[in-house]
Amino acid sequence: MTLRGRLAASLSATPDALFAIGLGLLNPAMLAFWLAGLVLSPVPALGPELLGVTTRVVRWRADLERRLSTRAGVPIRRPYLPAPAGAEVGSRRWLRWIITDPATWRDAAWLLPGALIAMVLSLIALAITVYGLTGALLVPLWLVLGGVHVGYGLFWPTANDVEGMLALPQGLAILAVGLTVTPLTRATHLRFSRLFLAPTRSAELRLRVARLTLTRADAIDAQAAELRRIERDLHDGAQAWMVSVGMTIGLAERLVRRDPTAALKLLAEARAASTTALVELRHLVRGIHPPVLAERGLEGAVQALAMMLPVPTDVRSHLPGRLDTPVESAVYFAVAEALTNMTRHSNARKAWVGLRHTEGVLFVEIGDDGDGGADPGRGTGLLGIERRLNAFDGTMAVSSPPGGPTVVTLELPCALSSPKT
Amino acid sequence: MLLRDGLTRLLQAFDFDVVEAVDNGPDLLPALLRHRPDVAIVDVRLPPTQTDEGLKAAIAARAEIPGLPVLVLSQHVEPLYARELLTDHAGGVGYLLKERVADVEQFVATVHQVASGGTAFDPEVVAQMMARRKPLAGLTAREHEVLRHIAEGRSNAAIAARLFITEKVVSKHINNIFAKLGMPPSDDDNRRVLAVLMFLDA
Numbered sequence: 001m002t003l004r005g006r007l008a009a010s011l012s013a014t015p016d017a018l019f020a021i022g023l024g025l026l027n028p029a030m031l032a033f034w035l036a037g038l039v040l041s042p043v044p045a046l047g048p049e050l051l052g053v054t055t056r057v058v059r060w061r062a063d064l065e066r067r068l069s070t071r072a073g074v075p076i077r078r079p080y081l082p083a084p085a086g087a088e089v090g091s092r093r094w095l096r097w098i099i100t101d102p103a104t105w106r107d108a109a110w111l112l113p114g115a116l117i118a119m120v121l122s123l124i125a126l127a128i129t130v131y132g133l134t135g136a137l138l139v140p141l142w143l144v145l146g147g148v149h150v151g152y153g154l155f156w157p158t159a160n161d162v163e164g165m166l167a168l169p170q171g172l173a174i175l176a177v178g179l180t181v182t183p184l185t186r187a188t189h190l191r192f193s194r195l196f197l198a199p200t201r202s203a204e205l206r207l208r209v210a211r212l213t214l215t216r217a218d219a220i221d222a223q224a225a226e227l228r229r230i231e232r233d234l235h236d237g238a239q240a241w242m243v244s245v246g247m248t249i250g251l252a253e254r255l256v257r258r259d260p261t262a263a264l265k266l267l268a269e270a271r272a273a274s275t276t277a278l279v280e281l282r283h284l285v286r287g288i289h290p291p292v293l294a295e296r297g298l299e300g301a302v303q304a305l306a307m308m309l310p311v312p313t314d315v316r317s318h319l320p321g322r323l324d325t326p327v328e329s330a331v332y333f334a335v336a337e338a339l340t341n342m343t344r345h346s347n348a349r350k351a352w353v354g355l356r357h358t359e360g361v362l363f364v365e366i367g368d369d370g371d372g373g374a375d376p377g378r379g380t381g382l383l384g385i386e387r388r389l390n391a392f393d394g395t396m397a398v399s400s401p402p403g404g405p406t407v408v409t410l411e412l413p414c415a416l417s418s419p420k421t
Numbered sequence: 422m423l424l425r426d427g428l429t430r431l432l433q434a435f436d437f438d439v440v441e442a443v444d445n446g447p448d449l450l451p452a453l454l455r456h457r458p459d460v461a462i463v464d465v466r467l468p469p470t471q472t473d474e475g476l477k478a479a480i481a482a483r484a485e486i487p488g489l490p491v492l493v494l495s496q497h498v499e500p501l502y503a504r505e506l507l508t509d510h511a512g513g514v515g516y517l518l519k520e521r522v523a524d525v526e527q528f529v530a531t532v533h534q535v536a537s538g539g540t541a542f543d544p545e546v547v548a549q550m551m552a553r554r555k556p557l558a559g560l561t562a563r564e565h566e567v568l569r570h571i572a573e574g575r576s577n578a579a580i581a582a583r584l585f586i587t588e589k590v591v592s593k594h595i596n597n598i599f600a601k602l603g604m605p606p607s608d609d610d611n612r613r614v615l616a617v618l619m620f621l622d623a
Binding site for chain 2: 275278286291292294295300303304310337350
């Protein structure tokens with residue numbers, strides 16, 4: 001770690017230690033409250049409600065610890081099982097969900113030892129820091145102000161002014177030790193918390209199953225919606241035009257002897273209608289799976305896309321092979337959506353797309369030098385893309401501070417096949 | 422394949438000599454190099470991979486035989502491919518949607534146009550390229566329109582007929598375009614190709 005990074009860690013760890021002590025004081029009360037809720041839970045009407053409230057309070061506290069820990073570099077994920085669909089707060093099913101989730105009990109078990117460890121370690125770290133500060137500031141100050149001799153460090157009490165002034169270097173050294181130790185004690189107590197607050201292996205698996213169920217449902221929904229759209233487009237578009245082509249040719253057949261001129265006119269009409277049908281089909285195909293994607297793969301298709309944008313867009317790509325078709329298609333549409341948003345909202349003057357595949361993960365970056373301030377929560381397009389990527393365990397992140405630049409990052413674990421020749 | 426047989430019959434009906442018709446990608450390039458045809462008509466997508474083998478073979482053949490006239494047909498048009506076909510700055514390039522074959526006379530005219538070193542790009546490619554960026558610097562709307570027709574492979578006479586102006590006015594517009602694009606007087610055909618390239622590459 002760089003010196004700057006160390007300093008930043010120390011400076012954030014010191015207030016964190018104070019905070020940890022304050023929060024630690026809350027824990028015993030929370031445990032008592034929760035246990036009361038648990039004991040009273042069989043009482044009709046009041047009991048389940050109470051347990052609901054207390055559990056929510058405990059989870060809020062545990063989540064706070066997880067957030068603080070993740071921010072401090074010791075990531076802790078949420079272990080809770082998703083609530084059963086449609087279960088009302090306080091209902092039997094809801095109660096069972098709370099009681100049977102091991103994370104509920106692990107949270108409760110953590111409250112006291114977690115607080116104890118956090119408070120003891122934080123107090124030690126803070127005490128060193130405060131003692132260092134006293135030596136560096138207070139002792140010399142007293143000496144200068146009124147020649148007050150107090151004890152400090154090695155000299156207890158200080159016999160003369162020189163020994164008194166020596167409190168300054170000693171204090172600085174102790175302060176340095178304190179500042180170095182604080183991030184370490186923080187990491188230690190957070191690691192201890194992690195033992196209780198992180199999902200267990202079986203909880204991880206259960207969470208994974210829950211997530212897969214959700215993304216699978218999303219994927220099936222999205223696919224069904226897509227098929228419905230295709231059906232509607234075909235029905236209202238190409239199909240309708242082909243019916244008209246058939247009818248017009250039939251009419252021309254009847255007229256060909258009696259009125260060849262009119263028949264010719266009808267045939268020209270039929271040809272025009274068949275052209276329109278083809279145009280519609282081409283649009284539809286482009287929306288399902290762009291031909292250039294089939295022909296050139298992701299790299300070529302993104303280049304073709306970039307070429308058509310009103311904002312000059314640089315494509316930097318290094319993909320030594322082809323991706324699986326479904327992945328290719330999901331990523332293509334994700335990039336297309338991100339680029340469309342960029343041209344619509346960003347006022348960018350230039351943009352770039354980066355494609356890279358390392359250690360079984362595809363990294364895609366779409367960036368621009370525009371206004372920034374893009375909110376991924378607002379654009380339904382981006383949400384749809386995220387859902388589609390989720391089906392492949394992919395993730396999307398948007399960084400867009402006001403003033404720019406906006407960078408959308410996609411990550412997707414996937415294999416790369418050897419290049420087609 | 423449906424289109425190959427149909428095209429062979431159509432071209433023969435218009436007094437073309439079809440030296441060979443191949444049905445797959447790997448055979449295409451050797452055939453092009455062996456026959457050195459006056460014009461080759463190539464589908465972008467060919468068996469066995471059904472990717473862009475036809476296009477690649479056409480570009481490779483033109484690398485071997487500069488200016489070998491090639492008319493590329495496809496179910497869809499992709500401006501990226503148009504640009505790739507144009508990068509060698511030689512004429513004799515066409516890129517059309519397959520359905521344009523339906524207008525038989527226009528199609529045969531286009532084949533002749535490409536065979537004689539001209540360019541012919543599908544109105545849809547041209548429209549797509551037009552839609553994306555601001556027009557070429559300094560060109561008036563009318564000049565732009567003329568340039569679009571040049572890209573689509575029309576002769577001066579055809580442009581005049583389309584725009585309801587005289588051929589003289591058309592050539593005046595074309596000279597203005599060349600001047601504004603900074604092209605010195607030279608072989609007119611070559612300048613037409615270069616102007617189209619600048620237009621599609623803007």
